[in-house]
Amino acid sequence: MTAASATPALPTARPAGCPFDPPEDYANRRETAPTSRVRCPGGMDAWLVTRYSDVRAVLADRAMSSRGASSVHVNPNADLDEEVSPGSIIQLDGAAHARLRKKVIAEFTVRRVEAMREYVQELVESHLDAMLARPGHADLVRDFALPIPSLVICELLGVPYADRARFQHQSTTLVSTDATREEGQRAYDELSTYLAGLFDDKRRNPRDDLFSRLISRGGDDPLSTEELVVLGLSLLVAGHETTANMIALSTLVLLEHPSQRDVVLAQPERAVEELLRYLSVVQFGVLRYATADVQVGSRAVKAGEWLVAALSSANRDEDLFAGADKLDFHRESPRTHVAFGFGAHQCLGQQLARVELQEALTRLFRRVPDLRLAAPRESLVFKHNTLVYGVRELPVAWG
Template sequence: MTAEAEIPALPTGRPNGCPFDPPELYTRLREDDPVAKVRCPGGMDAWLVTRYGDVRALLADRSMSSRGGASVHVNAGGDPNEEPPPGSIIQLDGEAHSRVRRLVVAEFTVRRVETMRAYVQRLVEDHIDAMLAKDGPVDLVEDFALPIPSLVICELLGVPYADRGRFQTQSTVLVSTDMTLEEGQRAFGELAGYLGTLFEGKVRDPQDDLISRIIARAEAAGDPLTMPELIILGLSLLVAGHETTANMIALSTLALLDHPEERDTVLAEPENAIEELLRYLSVVQFGVLRYATEDVRVGDRAVKAGEWLVAALNSANRDEAQFTAADKLDFHREAPRKHIAFGFGTHQCVGQQLARVELQEALTRLFRRIPDLRLAVPRESVRYKDNTLVYGVRELPITWG
C-alpha cells in the first residue's frame, strides 16, 4: 500500500530505451498496489487502477461518471468539477450520453464502415504514390500517417479538407498536457466558432455527411440537437477521429521497423496484427478518468463517493495475468481482441471499427508497396510525444531502395 509521503505523481516517464513500454511504475503497482493513490497535475489525488480485470470492471461500472472526460487529471489549471458541456459524447453519463451516442453509433457499424474501405484504399495508394515520387527521405507523419485519417474524418463529417491546417493546429493544442488554460480556451473557441459556422450551413442545406444525417435523425426523433450540442459532438469526433489513428499509423510503422521479422505476418493476417499493435502500443497514454458517484470497491480497495480514479489502459494491456509475455509484440497471440485500447463499457470508442480499417489498409499497403522501407535517421534520434494525451512520434523520416 502506498504511504502518504510516497504518493507518486502523474504523469511518470517511460523506461529508458523502451519507448513502446508504459512507465515502469505501472509494473510495480500491478504487483504490489494495483489501486494506488497518485497525485495529478489537474489538482486532485486519484486512485490509479493498473490491473486488467480492475480496469475493465471500473469502465463497465455505471456508478462511475465520465464527467472529467479523458484528460482533466493531467491538465494543470483545469476545473475537474466543471459541468460537462452539452453534447459531449465523452463526458456525459446516463440517458444524456445514450441520447447522443445513439445518434452517432449507426454511422460506425461494421457494415457501414466496410463501405468506406475502398475510399480508404484509394487514399493510401495515392499517398504512397506521392511519397515514392519524391527524391530523398520523407516524413511518414506529415506525408502519410496524418493526412489519411484527416481526409477520412473530413469526408465523413463534411468538413472541407482545405481547412485542415486550422483544425490540426487547434487539435494539437487541445491534446497537449503542457497547454495553459488560456491556450486551451483560445483553441477551443476558434475551433468551436469554425464548426458552428460550418454546421449552421448544414442545418440550412443538408449534405450527404454524418453531421447532416445526425441533424436529420435527431429531428425525426422529435429531439433535435441544439447548435452547442452539435458543435461539441462534432469537435469531439473531429479531434479524436484523426489524432488517435494518425499516431497509431506512425508508431505502428516504427514498431514494425524494429521487428522486421513480423512484417510478413502483418501482410498475411492484418486483422490479428492490428489488434496486437493496438494492445502493445495503447496510445491513450495517461489513462481514462472516472468519478465515483457512490461508495464502491475497486479490486480490494474501498473507494468513496466523490473520489477520482484513473483507468490505466496501457497498464491493463500489459498485465501478465491477462496476456502471456505481455511486454512482447506477438502477432500469434491468442484472442488479441481482448485488449482495451479503445476503452470498455458504455463510453468505448465509437469509431473503433473505422480506425481498424484505416490501420489495416495503411500498414499492409505501405509494407507491400515499399518492402525495403527503413528509417532515414539514427534510431535514437526519433522523438516522441511524451506531453500529449495520445502517444506517438513527432516525425518519422523514412527512405527505401
C-alpha cells in the same frame, strides 16, 4: 484525503530507451498495489487502477462517472468542478450520453465502415504514389500517417479538407498537456466558432455526410447548436489524432521488427489488434469519478473520489497477456485489449480505426518492402506531453 507530500506522483515517464513501453512503475504496482493512491498533475489525488480485470470493471461500472474524461487529471490547473457541456459524448453519463451515442452509432457500424474500405484503400494508394514519386525519402507522419485519417474523418463528417491546417493546429493544442488554460480555451473557442459556421451552412445546403444527417434527423428530439458543436468537436479531434499516431508508431515498431512484417501482410486483422494492445496510445489512461461507494479489487473507493484507469498498464498485464511486454502477432484472443476503452464509453470509431490501420500498414509494406528509418532512433522526438502518444516526425527512406 492523503496529503500531497505523502502521495506519490502519477507515473508518466516511460523507461529510458524504451519508447513503446509504459512507465516501469505500472508492473510493480500490478504485483504489489494494483489500486493505489497517486497525486495527479491536475491537482487531485486519485486511485490508480493498473490490473486488467480491475480496469475493465471500473470502465463498466455505471457508478463511475465520465465527467472528467477530458483527462483533466494530467492538465495542471484543471477546473475539477467545471460543468460538462451539452453534447460532450465523452463526459456525459447515463441517459444524456445514451441519447448522443444513439444519434451517431449507426455511422460507425461494421457494415457502414466496411463500405468505406475501398475509399480508404484509394487514399492510401494515392498517398503512396505521391510519396514514392519523391527521391527516396519522406517524413511518414506528414506525408502519410496524418493526412489519411484526416481525409477519412473529413469525408465522413462533411468537413472541407481544405480547412485541415486550421483544425489540426487547434486539435494539437487541445490534446497537449503543456497548453495553458488560456491556450486550450482559445483553441476550443476557435474550433467551436468554425463548426458553428459549418453547421449553419449545412442547414442551408445539406449534403451526404454525418453532420448533415445529424441536422436532418432531428425529429422530435433535435440537437441544439451547442450540442452539435461540442459533439462535432469530439468526433473531429478523436477521429484523426489517435489513428494518425497509431499509423506512425506502428510503422516505427515494424521497422524495428522486420521479421514480423510477413504476419502483418498475411493477417492484418490480428496484427493490428496486437499493435493496438502493445502501443496503447491513450497514454495517461482515462479518468472516472465515483458517484457511490464501490469496491475495486481489494480497495474500498468512496463516493466523490477519482480513479485513473491505466489502459496501457491493463494491456501489459501478464495475467491475461503472457509475455505482455513483447510484440506477438500470434497471441490468442487479440481483441481482449482495452486500447479502445470498455463499457458504455468504448470508442465509437474503433471499427474505422481498424480499417485505416489495416489498409495503411499492409499497403505501405507491400509497396515499399525496403522501407527503413532514415535517422537514428534516439534522435526521434516522441509525444510525451500529449494525451495521445506518438512520434512527431518519422524520417524514412527506401531504394
